[in-house]
Amino acid sequence: MPNKDHGPSIKDPELYEELRKEGESKEKAARIANAAAAEGRSAVGRRGGKAEPYEEWTKEELEERARELGIEGRSQMTKDELIDALRNH
Helix, strand or coil, X not given: CCCCXXXXXXXXXXXXXXXXXXXXXXXXXXXXXXXXXHHCHHHHHHHCCCCCXXXXXXXXXXXXXXXXXCCCCHHHCCHHHHHHHHHCC
């Protein structure tokens, strides 16, 4: 059972907590948990993600994604800092 109450916006809190422990961002964990609640975990698992890991992105691609998400200070961050910021925003 999940330790925290994430409110009504998280439809599968157990899966959400598992994903956060694995290092997924709050946004990604919520997206996956809610899709799993709506469609079933096996359907979401079969579909899977298609994006490459952040480590394989260029610094410019990481900065663009950070800009889309409104992460401040991104232009001063190193590639590793951008990856951390994107995973933990």
